[in-house]
Amino acid sequence: MTATLHTADLLLSLNGPGDDAVAAGAVLVDGGRIAAVGPAARLAAEHPGAARVDHGDAWLLPGLDNGHGHVAGWPPDAPLEVFLLARYGAEDEQRTYDRTLATAAGLIRSGVVRTHHLHYGGGEDAAIRAYRDAGLRVEFCPGALDRYSVLPYDDGDRRLLAALPPDLAAEVRRRRPGKPTEPVARHLDRWRALRERWSGDDGVAVVLGPDNPQWCTDDCLLALREVGAPLHLHCQETAAQRAFAVAADGASPVARLARLGILGPDVTLAHLTHASDDDIAAVAAAGARVVWNPASNLRLGSGVTRVRDLAAAGVALGLGVDGGGFADDGDLLAEARLGALLQRVADTAAPPLTNRDVLAMAAGRLAPGEPADLVALDPLGAGDPTDAIVRRASARHVRAVYQGGEPLLTDGVLRRIPDDPPDPGSDGPAPGAALAARLDPFVRRALAAARPRMDAATRG
Ligand SMILES: [Zn+2]
Secondary structure: OOOEEEEEEEEOOOOOOOOEEEEEEEEEEEOEEEOOOOOEHHHHHOOOOOOOOOOOOOEEEEOEEOOOOOOOOOOOOHHHHHHHHHOOOOOOOOHHHHHHHHHHHHHHOOOEEEEEEEOOOHHHHHHHHHHHHHOOOOEEEEEOOOOOOOOOOOOHHHHHHHOOHHHHHHHHHHHHOOOOOHHHHHHHHHHHHHHHHOOOOOOOOEEEEEHHHOOOOOOHHHHHHOOOOEEEEEEEEOOOHHHHHHHHHHOOHHHHHHHHHOOOOOOEEEEOOOOHHHHHHHHHOOOOOOOOOOOHHHHHOOEEEEEOHHHHOEEEEEOEEEHHHHHEEEEEEHHHHHHHHHHHHHOOOOOOOOOOHHHHEEOOOOOOEEEEEEEOOOOOOOHHHHHHHHHHHHHHHEEEEOOOOOOEEEEOOOOOOOOOOOOOOOOOOOOOOOHHHHHHHHHHHHHHHHHHHHHHHHOO
């Protein structure tokens, strides 16, 4: 295969302070990987036979990584707990494929080349196929659950259903409410089969995880860990989740995972919106990673992750749009901007993150041997380019995206899939929107009624 030299007026490797901006820079791509990075004139002289792609006045930076996501549809302006009840229902394979393709299109438009997807329900193969058809690499995690199902905390399921008017309770039950639970042995059988089916595609990593610790028994968590695969899970996303877990298990989910020996450097915790000082210390001690989802956590009113405290404790951080619908536009560049602004007002003595810190959470590396993942952005004016990207860039500035050297988007147009794939989730009210509106007061009341019990457990 002929090597290709990508040139641009400015190259941002984001590899480390002081060495990242190269005026009139170039990236030499060979066999899907980066072969060299440096001044365009030198690389052109050294590789005269290379094909050329000149990005002109663009800024060339590494492809971005969406650290945690789903194909979720558009949530109501209501707590996560309402969404969980109203949204879940069977979706056929075609709808799963179409939704995933639309999600992938949005991610690519904001410079994403690799995404994480935490999945529940069926249609796993359809979802993976859509990501791959769009050209994204995907870390795919079918989430395991083996306890609680509706309002999945303690006996909240029973209490909530009992409090609903009969027709509403029947509707909730009919829609296969909550997330479906299954014995962990069966989940692992399905997981192994899925991993086997995709083992020939090095753009797909099938990882493992509890969907959320409070929805899993100790036996389930231990069985998942025993497999030895990397784990990815939701953790302490809402105050109710953490408090109910304390009430049900006698420990926060983080403390419970630490006690069971499950936390480690191959464990990624999504959200971690509600974390005590002890939780943060446990995550740091185990070397686990946290993916921050600022837009989703605001959209659902979940809270604000203590990223400055996590960073100060030495925890590795990633950034994600969660389900595209949770961040509304699913734009990872906009997510970086929101996160960078939001962390500035945190009530902590830990130092603020720089724009570079925030962008680095999502950025790959422009370095020899790395996958040839490139993003060409419209130039964003004078001053520090990393600051300019975080402060001003969004999907509308993305001109081109290459994953493993292959063009996914050029001249602002998607190249592997229809430029405007239909999104079955955006053609009207979100599925379950009417149900969500009816459920909203009941769920809020159930959470409020449980509050004293949860607070007592949290204090204890
Ligand atoms: Zn999530």
